[in-house]
Amino acid sequence: MEHLSQEDQERLAQTGLEVGMQNRCGSFFQIDQDVVQTTCGAEGIEMLPIKIALEKYDWMRDYYWNAVPADADKYTKYVAKQETPQGLVVIAHPGVKVAMPLQACLFLREEAVQHVHNIFIAREDSEIHIISGCASSWQKERGAHIGVTEIYVGKGARVTSTMIHNWGEGISVFPRSATIVEEEGTFLSNYVCMQPVNRVVMYPTARLVGKNAVARFSSIVVATPGSFLDLGSRTILAAEQTSTELISRAITTGGTVISRGHILGEKENTRGHIECKGLILKDGTIHAIPEIEGTLTGTELSHEAAVGKIARHEIEYLMARGLSEDEATATIIRGFLDVKISGLPEVLQRQIDDAIDKAESGF
Amino acid sequence: MLDISDLHVSVDGTEVLHDINLHIGQGETHVLMGPNGSGKSTLLKAIMGFGSYTITSGSIIFKGEDITHMPIHERAHLGMGMMFQHPPAISGLKLGKLLTATSHMDEGVIEALAQSVNMEQFLARDINVGFSGGEMKRSEVLQLKVQQPDYLMLDEPESGVDLENMNLMGKEIAALLEKDIHIINRRRSGLIITHTGYILDYLEADQGHVMISGRIRCHGNAREILRVVKEKGYGECLRCKPR
Ligand SMILES: Nc1ncnc2c1ncn2[C@@H]1O[C@H](COP(=O)(O)OP(=O)(O)OP(=O)(O)O)[C@@H](O)[C@H]1O
Ligand SMILES: [Mg+2]
Numbered sequence: 001m002e003h004l005s006q007e008d009q010e011r012l013a014q015t016g017l018e019v020g021m022q023n024r025c026g027s028f029f030q031i032d033q034d035v036v037q038t039t040c041g042a043e044g045i046e047m048l049p050i051k052i053a054l055e056k057y058d059w060m061r062d063y064y065w066n067a068v069p070a071d072a073d074k075y076t077k078y079v080a081k082q083e084t085p086q087g088l089v090v091i092a093h094p095g096v097k098v099a100m101p102l103q104a105c106l107f108l109r110e111e112a113v114q115h116v117h118n119i120f121i122a123r124e125d126s127e128i129h130i131i132s133g134c135a136s137s138w139q140k141e142r143g144a145h146i147g148v149t150e151i152y153v154g155k156g157a158r159v160t161s162t163m164i165h166n167w168g169e170g171i172s173v174f175p176r177s178a179t180i181v182e183e184e185g186t187f188l189s190n191y192v193c194m195q196p197v198n199r200v201v202m203y204p205t206a207r208l209v210g211k212n213a214v215a216r217f218s219s220i221v222v223a224t225p226g227s228f229l230d231l232g233s234r235t236i237l238a239a240e241q242t243s244t245e246l247i248s249r250a251i252t253t254g255g256t257v258i259s260r261g262h263i264l265g266e267k268e269n270t271r272g273h274i275e276c277k278g279l280i281l282k283d284g285t286i287h288a289i290p291e292i293e294g295t296l297t298g299t300e301l302s303h304e305a306a307v308g309k310i311a312r313h314e315i316e317y318l319m320a321r322g323l324s325e326d327e328a329t330a331t332i333i334r335g336f337l338d339v340k341i342s343g344l345p346e347v348l349q350r351q352i353d354d355a356i357d358k359a360e361s362g363f
Numbered sequence: 364m365l366d367i368s369d370l371h372v373s374v375d376g377t378e379v380l381h382d383i384n385l386h387i388g389q390g391e392t393h394v395l396m397g398p399n400g401s402g403k404s405t406l407l408k409a410i411m412g413f414g415s416y417t418i419t420s421g422s423i424i425f426k427g428e429d430i431t432h433m434p435i436h437e438r439a440h441l442g443m444g445m446m447f448q449h450p451p452a453i454s455g456l457k458l459g460k461l462l463t464a465t466s467h468m469d470e471g472v473i474e475a476l477a478q479s480v481n482m483e484q485f486l487a488r489d490i491n492v493g494f495s496g497g498e499m500k501r502s503e504v505l506q507l508k509v510q511q512p513d514y515l516m517l518d519e520p521e522s523g524v525d526l527e528n529m530n531l532m533g534k535e536i537a538a539l540l541e542k543d544i545h546i547i548n549r550r551r552s553g554l555i556i557t558h559t560g561y562i563l564d565y566l567e568a569d570q571g572h573v574m575i576s577g578r579i580r581c582h583g584n585a586r587e588i589l590r591v592v593k594e595k596g597y598g599e600c601l602r603c604k605p606r
Contacts, residue, residue, distance in 0.1 A: 314451045316413050319435035320444075321465040321506060328436075331464050335456030335489070 007138040008107070014195070014358060015133025015164040016351040017105045023347045026102035028088040032111040035086060044096030045128065046089070050117055053089035060089070063119050067150040067178040067207075075146045075174045079115045087117040087148075092126035092157070099345055101129035101162070108136040108143050108171065116147040122157035122185075129345055130159070134173070135166040142170040149177035153185035155210065162348050164355050165193040165200065169226060172199040181242075183210025188344065189233070191219040192355050196227055203232040203260060208242035219248045220337050220356065223255025223284060232260030232289075237270035237299065244272045249337050252284030262291040265299025274303035279310065279336055364389045364514050364552040365410070370421030372409045378419065379405050380577045387514075390549035392540055392566060394585040395556045397574035398597050403556045404448050406574070407516045410554075411445050412438050425514070444512025446503040448519050448556075452491040458502060459486030466509045473509065480505050480535060481528075496523025504535050515539055515553040521561045533565025542566045560589040573600045 004012070018024050026040035026047045040047040054060050070080035079085075088104050108114045122128055136143060145167070153159045159179075167173060181187045187206055206215035217233035235244035250257040263272035278286035292301035310332050318328035337356050340349070365387040372380035380402050387393050397403050409416040410423060412435040422431045430438055462473045477483040480501045491499055500520060507515065517536065524532055537543070541551045546569075555562055563585060571585030573592070581588060581603035591599050 311451065312414060314453050316435055317447070317451050317453075318461070318465075320411055320439055320447075321461070321510060322436055322439040323465060324436050325434070327464070331461065332453060332456060335453060335460070338455045338457075 008109075011135045011138060011166055012105060012107065012133060014355065015105070015135050015166045016131050016162070016355070017103055017133040023100060024103050025098050025100040028102075028104045029107070030086060030088070030105070030116065031107045031109050032114055033086050038088070040102065042096075042098045042100070042102070044093040044126075045098055045102065046091040046093075047102065048089045050085045050087040050089050050119065053119070054085070060119070063121060063150060063152060065150075067152065067180050068148050068176055072176065076148055076176050079117055079146055079148050079176075082115055085117045086115065087119075089118070090120045090128065090130060092122045092128045094123040095125045097127035099127070099129070101131045101345065101348055104130060104132045106132065106134045106145065106147065108140060108145055108167075110137075110140070112143055114143070114145045116145070118147065118149040120149070120151045120159060120161070122153050122159045124154045125156040126154065127158040128160070129348060130161050131348060131351065132161070132163045133166070134163065136168045136171050138168070140168055140171070144172045144174070147173075147175045147177070149175065151177065151179040151187065153179060153181040153187050153213075155182045156184040157182075158186040160188040160190070160344060160348065162190040162352070163192070164351065165197065166195045167197040169196045170198050173197060173201070175200075175202040175204070177202070177204040179204070179206040179215070181206060181208045181210065181213040181215055183239070184212045185210060186213070187215045189215070189217045190344070190348070190352065191217075191221070191231070192352055193221045193229065194355055194358070196224040197229070198226070199228045201230045203234060205234040205236065206244070207236045207238055208244070209238050211239050211241050213239060213242045215244045217246045218339055220339060220352070221248075221250050221257060223250070223252045223257045225254030225284070227255035229256065230258040230260075232262065234262040235264070235272060237263065237265045237267055237272060240267045241269045242267065243270065246274045246276075247339055248276045249339055250278045250286050251333065251337070252278070252280050252286050253282045254284045256285040256287070258287045258289065260289045260291070261303070263293065263301050265294040265301050266296065268296065268298035270299045272299075272301045274305070276303070276305040277336070278307035279333065280308065281310075281333070364391070364426065365554075366424040367410070368422050370409070370423065371419045372405060373417045373419050374405065374415060378577070380409065383421070383579055385572070385579065387552050387554060389552060390541075390546050391569040392553040392555065394560075394563070394568040394571045395554060395574060396558065396571065396588060396592060401574045402577040403574050404518055407445060407518055407554070407556065410516065411435060411443065439510070439512070442513035444507050444510050444515050446500070446507060446515075446517040446520060448522075450491050450499060450503060452489070452494075454489050454492050456490050457487055458482070458490045458505075461490055462486070462506065462509050465506075468509065476508050477505055480508070480531065497525055497528050500524050500532060501528065504532060504539075507539055508535065511539075513551050515551065517553065517555045519556050519558065521557060521559055529561060533562060536562065537566040540566060560585070563589070573597065573603070575600055
């Protein structure tokens with residue numbers, strides 16, 4: 001990592017990567033197609049490059065292209081046809097709980113396309129927090145990143161996956177991810193993208209297949225001029241008493257955000273809510289498409305969506321307390337983005353807050 | 364402290380306030396009464412400088428400075444403060460955060476101030492989101508305690524406040540207006556909108572005014588005006604000559 005230029009190290013730091021590994025229990029680092037680091041200090045947690053994991057454990061095949069079908073679309077097909085799969089496998093053994101996050105860092109430096117296939121497996125009653133930082137070199141003008149992530153949350157297990165993007169204006173990104181959550185399992189997914197990017201298209205899905213499973217997706221994004229973000233999240237309530245929440249905050253300063261959400265309630269005593277708020281600071285597009293779909297009487301689904309500018313009387317209220325117009329606007333935006341994610345370790349919340357703070361100066 | 368001359372104010376192209384003249388001296392507290400929709404809140408917001416209240420003619424002089432067209436926050440910096448009748452709810456913005464942002468005070472100091480108005484539990488809540496009527500008023504008083512303005516405008520401080528909290532609010536407002544200091548030495552002034560006059564149980568007003576249909580009709584002793592309005596209604600004030 002020390003081989004990277006100062007600029008690139010800083011770009012990575014903005015995605016939450018801790019070069020010095022403070023507050024991290026493990027680290028995986030892939031530059032283009034090369035895995036340059038895999039270390040893990042936590043007992044009961046394995047971090048392996050996917051190639052090695054597939055050789056080491058026969059049963060890995062059960063998890064490989066299971067949550068995400070290999071033929072889902074042209075991007076998954078592209079990843080599936082690679083001779084040597086690259087990416088990270090994390091296995092949390094039963095009952096192992098690690099509060100300290102482990103980091104996966106994906107860095108696009110020279111190659112045109114980076115492809116990654118990650119598999120996170122949390123066995124019964126385990127708990128892991130994964131922070132994925134994705135960035136491209138400051139010199140990199142064009143490129144694409146295709147990342148498949150399959151997450152398996154076992155019985156009573158808890159997985160937090162936090163992804164912070166810091167790509168460049170010419171980079172297109174196609175994450176393909178899906179999660180299967182078993183009985184009493186909890187899956188929290190957080191996505192933050194505050195920096196310019198050409199295109200991000202993703203629609204991660206969580207399938208809650210066991211009783212009392214919970215999934216919560218939160219995303220906080222800013223579309224700068226030229227950025228096109230087509231983001232969604234989907235939960236399938238496929239077992240009784242499962243519940244989900246999809247929360248998004250989108251700001252445009254000239255770019256486009258399509259904010260999708262879909263909850264399918266197909267079992268008794270299931271609940272789901274979509275909350276989608278958009279703020280148009282400068283002319284741009286925010287298109288909220290929340291979908292709720294229930295197939296029986298025992299499911300309760302709702303959504304609220306709002307898109308608009310900051311209300312003038314809110315700015316003036318703060319000005320009456322002595323803030324200038326710009327200060328008042330920034331204060332309201334900061335509040336708008338301040339989604340406190342319950343159950344998130346403080347280190348991760350701070351990371352998210354930092355990413356927001358850094359971008360805030362641009363408003 | 365405040366000198367308003369021949370002020371005309373329009374909202375959305377319709378004139379709401381006509382030819383307002385008002386003088387509030389240093390250390391004085393004035394009370395403004397008048398029927399619903401007569402323009403009282405409009406006057407306060409025009410003095411504070413809100414954008415939708417267009418001053419078509421006349422002037423506002425504050426502390427000797429012409430502030431007729433000054434931005435809101437500069438008026439606040441000059442020492443003007445206001446308690447809103449309907450403060451906006453701003454989701455995501457914590458009351459505590461706002462107080463830190465506006466005052467640069469220590470968290471400890473802010474907590475102590477919050478405690479004094481039973482608001483410590485609200486510092487971590489989104490401002491005015493789901494606040495009850497009385498809680499909103501206490502939050503407004505807390506913000507003013509942090510701001511410490513020299514000239515205070517209060518828009519119906521009693522409305523929605525229970526008896527016990529009224530006692531607290533009344534005392535806090537009296538303190539904000541330096542009612543414990545003799546008028547000769549008192550620096551702070553106030554303009555209070557009230558329908559009930561309950562606030563007068565906690566502080567003396569030096570003058571009262573009645574606004575009817577966008578004009579200030581009567582001036583005089585606040586209690587006297589309150590008594591007449593209670594007995595005969597606002598109709599009596601129509602017989603006053605605007606000055
Ligand atoms: N933003 C606005 N747009 C349209 N009309 C307005 C606006 N603000 C005030 N008005 C109108 O101006 C008039 C005066 O309103 P204002 O709020 O000043 O009354 P008020 O005396 O404070 O009444 P209340 O005692 O009910 O609080 C009302 O008829 C009101 O509808
Ligand atoms: Mg009013």
